[in-house]
Structures are given as C-alpha cells and as structure tokens.
Amino acid sequence: MNRNYLWRKPLTGSRFCSKKSRLNLWMPFVGALLFCALTPDLLKAQDEDRPFLPGPVRVGTINPGDVLVSNFNASSNLQGSGTTIVDVPANAPLALFFQGNAPLGLTTALNILQKGFVLVGNFPSPDGSCGSASAGSVLVIDKSGHLVSTITDSTIQGPWDSALFDEDSTAKFFVANALSGAVVRLDLDVSSSGVTVHKATQIASGYLHNCDPVTFVDAPTGLVYDPKEDVLYVASTADNAVFAIHDAAERPNDGGIGTLIYKDQKHLHGALGLAMAPDGHLLVTNNDSDSINPDPNQPSELVEFTIHGKFVKQISLDPTPGGSFGLAVETVGKTSRLAAVDDSVNLFLIWTLKTQE
Helix, strand or coil: CCCCCCECCCCEEEEEECCCCCCCCECCCCCCCCCCCCCHHHHHHCCCCCCCCCCCCECCCCCCCCEEEECCECCCCCECCCCEEEEECCCCCCEEEEECCCCCCEEEEEEECCCCCEEEEECCCCCCCHHHCCCCEEEEECCCCCEEEEECCCCCCCEEEEEEEECCCEEEEEEEECCCCEEEEEEEEECCCCEEEEEEEEEECCCCCEEECCCEEECEEEEEEECCCCEEEEEECCCCEEEEEECCCCCCCCCCCCEEEECCCCCCCCEEEEEECCCCCEEEEECCCCCCCCCCCCCCEEEEECCCCCEEEEEECCCCCCCEEEEEEEEECCEEEEEEEECCCCEEEEEEEEECC
C-alpha cells in the first residue's frame, strides 16, 4: 500500500465467502456458508493431493485471534431478522458461535469483554423494514455461545453500533441508537458470572436518523473510543460526517452532536463503519445510499483521514456501490490486521500489514 508513514505493502490477503447479511467484526464471521470460486492462480497453488472433505464442524468456544460476525439479515435475506453469530478462527473451520431465537436482527454493536462475554445489539423487524422495527436490546453471551442475560433500558433504541472500553471488572459500553439518533454510555459491572448495568447515561444526541428502504436505516453508526484522550468518535451516516464527543467516559450529561471533525463531500458518501488505525488515523466505510451524496465513480470506498479532519487516502472495496460495511483493526506488536466486509459480493477480507521500523 502506498503509505509513507505507517504500513508497508500487505504481506497477505485473505477472502472468506459469506451469505448475504449485515456483518460485524471483532478482531481478538457468518450465517449460512456460500461456496467461493477459486481463481486460476489460486487453483495452481493448491496441492493436487489436497482432500476435498472439510475439517470437522465446530460449535464451541471463541479464542483470541478469532473474528466474530453477527448477522442482521436472516438466510432469507430479510433485514432485522438474523439470529446467528459465526466464529472465524485463523486456522480452523468456520463455527456457529451463537444461535438466538427470532426475532433478533443482530447488529454491528458487537464487542467482547476480557472476561469472555460477548455483547451484541439486536434491532428486530417483523417485515424487514425499519418502520416496524422495535427498540431491541443488548444480549450478553458467554464465551461458549450461551445467552446469559439481556440488557434493556429506555436509552437503548435500536442499538446500531458500539464501542467498548474494558477495564476487566468494569467497562464503558457506548451504543449508537438508530431510532433516537442518540449515543448512550452504559457503565458496566463485569464478573465471572455475568454483566450488569451500573448506570446508563445519554452522552450525545441530535444526529440525523431516518428509515431507508435499501439500507434499513441511516443513523449514527460507527463508534471509536480513544481512552488516551477520552474522546468518542461518531460516524453519523445521514449527516455524512464524523463527530467527536469529548469527556465521553465520565460525561454526566448530553453533549449534543459534539465537535465536527470530518465532513468531506468529495470522499464521504454516507459515513458508516468506523475504526482507528495504529497511527491514530480514522478509517470509515460508506453506505452509498442514493439519498446521501452518491458518486458512481467512487463505489464502496474505505476512506482514511486524520482526527483533525485531513483526508489521507481511499480505496474501493468493490466496483459496485454499497459494498463497504463493517471493518475492524487489530494490532499485535509490529503487525496489524485490517478486516473489512464487501457486502456487494458477500466477501470478508483480511489484510495483514507490517508497521514500519
């Protein structure tokens, strides 16, 4: 990759096939499996003695380094009715991690606590439309895929995305709400037996939010929390902008939309998923909605910019619009992994990159 400040060219690239679904990533994958065609180059690389039969199907515990993907769509592709989370280990077969009971609609509000509990938002719709969707809740699932409890609160109104600051026995869980256009901070108490809410505080509001027949909803989505600066970054899709909420961890009141840090009509086309690169730059996907600054010459873009609002770079994940969706970044030592979803052709991509010396 052409970078002069952090990453060298990718060392490896991986693609996983998935069924059409809303996907969310955790770096420490997808409902029904769809075969992925191999290119001639990849076929040549296959050993002629490679067996056809797959490895054993696993249903079990998640491990560090696995990627989890939550499904917002069901196998019928009906939005707001997905009930599964799939585990994608680095060197093992796909595994069904969680199977919930309909109606759910598991969203990109997906995080994992140090004690092994998975937090995931649900935003159910009986007919696949946002107009009939209910407020939903946050599920607490143990590391073996068993539902432990459900978090409900009046401030949880269509949990669409989330960010987590985990301090082992306590945690700050930030949730972006699609039905209210607000962000709530849930102060959590975490033990070996479960998760409870100590306090719920609405810390931001006023973001544009509306139903969309194609994307389900356009509302505040991607959240990134920077604990060093105590700043929560919010990608608001309908506003087509990224905002910063200061003093997010302890703020006792609603700070409105916060400070605008990035609004770029040239490169933003429905700011959606959000992640932070190892150097502190922010990465945002675009939903390419027909109602939000669409550009057919910039389809499925993943955009990089500084926290001070300076554009750095963009890449297209797919030649058709609407492909870029969930993304995540994991850094261990001098190696980083960037994971992104291409929702147009239902692919899950991972780049492994080396940081500069």
